[in-house]
Ligand SMILES: Nc1ncnc2c1ncn2[C@@H]1O[C@H](COP(=O)(O)OP(=O)(O)OP(=O)(O)O)[C@@H](O)[C@H]1O
């Protein structure tokens with residue numbers, strides 16, 4: 001059982017590649033939105049137990065974090081979180097709205113801006129997954145959370161969660177400013193299994209999208225391949 | 226379009242709660258409600274063509290429903306193809322994702338106008354995009370919220386908040402700089418812009434070390450008050466005192482540095498320290514001079530006794546040499562005392578022109594042939610209230626400085642005048658000499674400051690003049706320019722003619738010797754005591770000498786005396802002043818002469834001495850003693 005909850009090295013690498021493609025797609029979206037070049041990468045993807053994920057996010061001490069979360073469902077369900085230390089999230093927003101504003105004024109629109117940035121990034125990750133799995137993933141509107149990692153996890157991960165946590169760091173570079181955060185995908189059991197299957201197919205070069213429950217309007221999706 | 230289709234079977238968007246009850250509102254009612262909504266509602270089908278466009282959208286976009294329906298969004302509004310909206314619609318249809326698009330970070334949303342009949346301002350909007358089942362396929366629901374009111378309200382609140390804050394901050398004279406934890410400048414106030422000559426816009430995002438080179442990061446300001454040297458816009462280094470306040474906003478720890486220029490304050494403190502040092506130096510010098518005066522007193526008195534007993538002319542010449550040496554010593558201690566502003570002054574009313582005249586006569590030989598000197602007097606005869614010897618001394622010092630400044634010769638011009646309110650007399654000594662550069666001018670009056678060779682100048686001249694003038698209640702000023710000469714001006718309290726008239730001529734007559742008197746001498750220093758005793762005895766008086774005030778009072782009580790001569794400083798807690806007062810209480814009208822080594826008479830003591838006490842300055846000669854005794858006895 002526990003073995004099944006873990007992706008092996010190859011699978012993890014494959015997810016990493018996939019998400020890098022997805023994230024660079026959102027970089028394009030962000031660049032277009034703010035009229036500046038945005039570069040994004042997902043250097044490391046790991047499967048982590050909840051506690052370790054929490055420790056990594058908090059970076060050793062409980063500090064204030066900002067998270068944007070979405071829940072998704074379908075053949076592939078769970079929730080997705082984009083997490084930044086609050087200070088860095090302000091940097092990110094400052095990078096987005098430009099230097100002309102003081103941190104104080106930025107703080108006022110930080111939540112809105114973060115929500116939106118999270119929305120863009122998480123959506124592209126999810127649609128990347130959906131494309132690969134050849135299914136639809138329906139996601140809620142993003143919500144913004146603020147607090148320590150523990151508080152955020154408690155509000156976004158069910159206590160009874162028995163699935164896995166796909167954990168990755170994400171690096172941004174906007175206006176010569178580097179901002180680092182984390183993407184956390186909390187996958188339900190079914191999702192892991194579906195993901196492994198899809199990855200197996202992916203590995204076998206089966207790029208045929210599986211019949212999902214929607215019309216497979218998957219235009220440029222196979223760019224991932 | 227059947228309303229049941231809206232939002233149906235999206236997993237996180239359950240069908241809207243329709244009112245429960247037997248009859249749900251009809252499709253027509255629901256549609257009317259959609260039309261009446263105060264927000265935009267757009268529904269697009271799986272091909273992203275518009276299916277529904279509510280009245281609010283028509284009103285604010287200017288695109289009527291009939292033009293909208295069937296068209297694709299990007300075709301209607303090419304500008305939104307650039308923004309996020311188009312992508313979000315695509316994601317919703319293709320994958321089932323929802324999107325939130327806010328006005329604060331997105332520029333190209335729907336081109337909507339307020340259209341409220343007053344102003345045509347753009348609508349600040351935020352948009353929610355969700356997948357929705359339409360006609361059996363996934364389409365998308367777009368909700369457009371009008372945020373104009375809240376945006377305006379927020380802006381107004383922010384302005385209000387900032388107004389109060391800025392009123393304080395912008396009026397401040399100190400520089401304020403706000404930095405974040407890593408030392409990045411977030412904000413500076415106008416005073417800081419002026420002080421450092423940098424604009425806020427240029428500094429935003431820069432590191433604080435740009436303004437404060439010594440500051441690596443914010444941790445430099447964790448220790449409360451710090452001082453450092455900074456450089457202002459003019460390149461001038463200034464002492465900055467920096468206090469810090471920390472605050473946290475949205476998890477970001479910020480530091481506001483309050484930077485105060487304390488250069489002037491530090492200078493004042495330095496000056497105070499300097500003057501306190503001079504004061505204690507003065508005390509020390511005064512103490513030494515006092516001891517010296519006692520010694521000189523002894524030497525002088527004994528030389529005089531010696532001289533009167535010596536028949537041999539050659540030996541008398543030797544004695545004269547000793548007396549002269551003692552006199553020079555007395556002049557020296559006097560100099561020291563006036564620096565310490567401790568020499569006992571004997572102010573009298575003096576005709577200024579006369580004193581100047583006499584002084585010039587004294588100085589003439591030393592001024593030399595190359596230096597000419599002339600005196601001008603403006604207005605009538607001027608009288609001042611000052612100590613004669615000291616005034617002469619001061620003028621001499623100024624004359625010698627002028628001479629030294631004119632090694633190749635030149636002229637000295639002395640002008641005597643009154644100020645306009647006739648409260649002061651002005652004595653101005655101007656030369657045509659070398660003058661002083663500013664740094665010398667600044668320090669010229671400091672004691673021991675001299676540019677002259679060792680042995681030629683002690684640097685006490687001007688400080689003595691300054692000390693004397695100030696002690697006499699006047700003031701002293703120097704003006705000088707290199708190459709153009711120097712003018713020294715002293716103001717001394719002026720005495721009106723009426724008061725001056727009382728000070729008659731008959732000054733210089735040699736009076737007949739006093740008839741023998743019974744004198745009680747009080748002096749604790751045995752040598753001085755015997756010297757003065759010998760002096761008085763030599764003049765034919767009957768002298769009884771004691772060591773302290775208590776003995777003196779007892780004796781006064783037991784025997785009759787014509788005159789009490791006492792030192793000011795006496796042991797056992799009874800000073801000469803106190804003794805004088807006690808003696809006067811017991812024997813009203815008893816003449817008293819106090820001998821003083823220096824100005825031990827502090828104001829409290831002076832108040833204790835009744836006016837009719839005469840002060841005799843040590844070291845004194847027999848004629849001095851005679852003169853003061855006569856004054857004391859005659860006053861009775
Ligand atoms: N009339 C003047 N012209 C130019 N420099 C002057 C003049 N008077 C004073 N100074 C400058 O100020 C210094 C201090 O003067 P001050 O009279 O106090 O001391 P001094 O003349 O050097 O020594 P002292 O007077 O004790 O023999 C002088 O050394 C000289 O440099």
Ligand SMILES: [Mg+2]
Nearest residue numbers: 622626686687
């Ligand atoms: Mg001099």
